[in-house]
Amino acid sequence: MELVTPSIGLVFWTLISFLILLFLLKRLAWKPVLSAIHERERSIEDALNKADLAREEMARLTNQNEALLKEARAERDQILKEAKELKDAIVAEAKNQAQVEGAKLIEKAKIEINNQKVAALDEVKNQVASLSLEIAEKVLRKQFDDKQKQDALVSDLLKDVKLN
Amino acid sequence: MYFSPILNFKNSSLKAVIAVFITFLSFNSYAKQENEVIQNEVKEENATAGHEEKFDPTVTILEHIGDSHSWHLWGHTSIPLPVILWTPQGLDIFSSAHLLNEHHEPIAFTSKYTYLNEDEHIKVLDANGKVDEATSKEIYDFSITKNVAALFISVTILLIIFGSVASSYKSRIGKAPKGLQSWIEPIIIFIRDDIARPNIGFKFERFMPLLLTVFFFIWINNLLGLIPIFPGGANVTGNIAVTMVLAFVILIMVNVNGNKYYWRHIFKPDVPFWLLPIMWIVEIIGIFSKPFALMVRLFANITAGHIIVLSLISLIFIFKTAWMSFASVPFVIFMDVLELLVAFLQAFIFTMLAALFIGMAVEDHHH
Numbered sequence: 317m318e319l320v321t322p323s324i325g326l327v328f329w330t331l332i333s334f335l336i337l338l339f340l341l342k343r344l345a346w347k348p349v350l351s352a353i354h355e356r357e358r359s360i361e362d363a364l365n366k367a368d369l370a371r372e373e374m375a376r377l378t379n380q381n382e383a384l385l386k387e388a389r390a391e392r393d394q395i396l397k398e399a400k401e402l403k404d405a406i407v408a409e410a411k412n413q414a415q416v417e418g419a420k421l422i423e424k425a426k427i428e429i430n431n432q433k434v435a436a437l438d439e440v441k442n443q444v445a446s447l448s449l450e451i452a453e454k455v456l457r458k459q460f461d462d463k464q465k466q467d468a469l470v471s472d473l474l475k476d477v478k479l480n
Numbered sequence: 481m482y483f484s485p486i487l488n489f490k491n492s493s494l495k496a497v498i499a500v501f502i503t504f505l506s507f508n509s510y511a512k513q514e515n516e517v518i519q520n521e522v523k524e525e526n527a528t529a530g531h532e533e534k535f536d537p538t539v540t541i542l543e544h545i546g547d548s549h550s551w552h553l554w555g556h557t558s559i560p561l562p563v564i565l566w567t568p569q570g571l572d573i574f575s576s577a578h579l580l581n582e583h584h585e586p587i588a589f590t591s592k593y594t595y596l597n598e599d600e601h602i603k604v605l606d607a608n609g610k611v612d613e614a615t616s617k618e619i620y621d622f623s624i625t626k627n628v629a630a631l632f633i634s635v636t637i638l639l640i641i642f643g644s645v646a647s648s649y650k651s652r653i654g655k656a657p658k659g660l661q662s663w664i665e666p667i668i669i670f671i672r673d674d675i676a677r678p679n680i681g682f683k684f685e686r687f688m689p690l691l692l693t694v695f696f697f698i699w700i701n702n703l704l705g706l707i708p709i710f711p712g713g714a715n716v717t718g719n720i721a722v723t724m725v726l727a728f729v730i731l732i733m734v735n736v737n738g739n740k741y742y743w744r745h746i747f748k749p750d751v752p753f754w755l756l757p758i759m760w761i762v763e764i765i766g767i768f769s770k771p772f773a774l775m776v777r778l779f780a781n782i783t784a785g786h787i788i789v790l791s792l793i794s795l796i797f798i799f800k801t802a803w804m805s806f807a808s809v810p811f812v813i814f815m816d817v818l819e820l821l822v823a824f825l826q827a828f829i830f831t832m833l834a835a836l837f838i839g840m841a842v843e844d845h846h847h
Binding site: 318319320321322323324325326327328329330331333334335336337338340341342344345346347348349350352353355356359 | 542545546547564599620621622623624625627628631632635638639642643645646649650653654655665668669672685688689690692693697719720721722724725726728729779783
């Protein structure tokens with residue numbers, strides 16, 4: 317029975333010291349501690365949320381970058397292609413022009429050559445004609461030195477005329 | 481206190497072995513002041529027969545788990561504590577040293593009355609040296625007993641621990657816990673997230689200071705009770721007065737915070753009207769039986785643990801052979817380890833059930 321009979325003194329002192337302890341700890345410890353823990357938990361949660369947001373932002377930026385990069389690459393390809401086409405066109409045109417020009421030159425040259433040839437031939441013909449005349453004159457002069465031969469020729473010519 | 485049962489052993493090596501056990505197992509006070517009757521018997525026996533004293537484990541154990549007016553340290557050394565008596569002639573305060581002679585036997589001391597410490601109850605002696613029961617009943621004992629002193633020590637320890645923890649929280653705002661702080665914080669969070677929040681619901685914040693104080697108060701006192709030497713050794717949470725106060729605080733807290741649903745459940749439960757009177761009786765008994773269960777559970781668990789440990793130690797003296805310690809000591813070590821678990825477990829269960837009762841009182845019902 318002794319064991320389960322509470323003594324008034326101990327009840328009194330326990331009550332007093334427990335209530336004082338409760339009061340002091342509540343003021344001194346629990347309020348700051350609980351609010352500090354709460355505060356820290358909230359800040360950790362905030363930080364985690366922010367980290368998530370940052371990660372999303374990062375992913376978005378990366379995607380954007382990639383898209384931009386892709387676009388840029390496509391643009392570059394486009395530009396290169398265009399440049400190549402342009403180059404090809406220029407080269408082709410130049411070739412054409414060169415050909416045309418060449419053909420023209422050749423044509424001109426041909427005409428010139430012809431002209432020169434004709435002129436040369438004319439000159440040769442003239443030369444040949446005058447030379448022939450000179451030769452014929454000289455031959456005739458020699459032939460008709462004697463009177464008989466002149467008469468013979470004249471009679472030949474006359475014979476021809478009669479025939480006509 | 482008397483080590484006489486030990487000191488009377490003839491075999492000095494036996495004494496040495498026991499001394500070692502006393503040092504390690506620390507129930508240094510086993511052979512503590514035996515009550516007068518036993519002492520007288522022992523003396524008579526010693527005087528007449530001269531053989532070894534009879535060892536009564538019941539008396540020894542009950543002394544160890546009970547309260548006392550002075551704090552025994554070793555041999556004939558004990559810390560005297562103030563005796564405070566509320567008598568019909570006003571307060572009477574004196575040192576408990578006056579109630580013991582140099583052999584630690586109780587003696588009469590005359591202040592406003594003549595007092596005698598009879599089995600840790602202060603009694604008034606009349607002129608003939610007989611106990612005056614009528615006057616003794618009018619005296620209320622508010623002494624700073626061993627348990628009260630231990631209570632003050634544990635309150636101081638709690639204030640020091642949590643004062644320093646709180647200051648480190650203030651100086652390390654938003655930083656990770658460090659040192660003592662990181663040891664305490666998981667427990668605080670455990671109480672908040674596993675005891676308060678699930679049992680009380682969203683109103684738990686208001687009850688956190690009470691639950692935390694109850695938990696750490698019980699736990700620290702349980703642990704100090706396991707330490708056999710000063711400043712531990714007092715069986716504070718194994719004393720019905722202490723657990724009664726704790727249960728009373730919970731009783732008040734539950735009923736002061738009870739909402740209309742709580743009171744309606746008690747006075748207007750959903751039963752046929754003719755059952756109401758019976759229900760009132762049952763429910764009102766229920767109001768008191770819940771904290772009563774808290775009181776008895778903590779008291780019985782801690783006391784039982786101490787009794788088992790002391791019984792195992794007593795076996796050595798009952799069999800009067802040091803060889804018994806080869807059986808007793810491993811069991812005592814096992815029990816001490818188990819008591820460490822029980823110290824935490826009982827603090828947890830008390831807090832848990834307190835939170836549950838508070839939760840039942842503040843719960844909102846939506847019919």
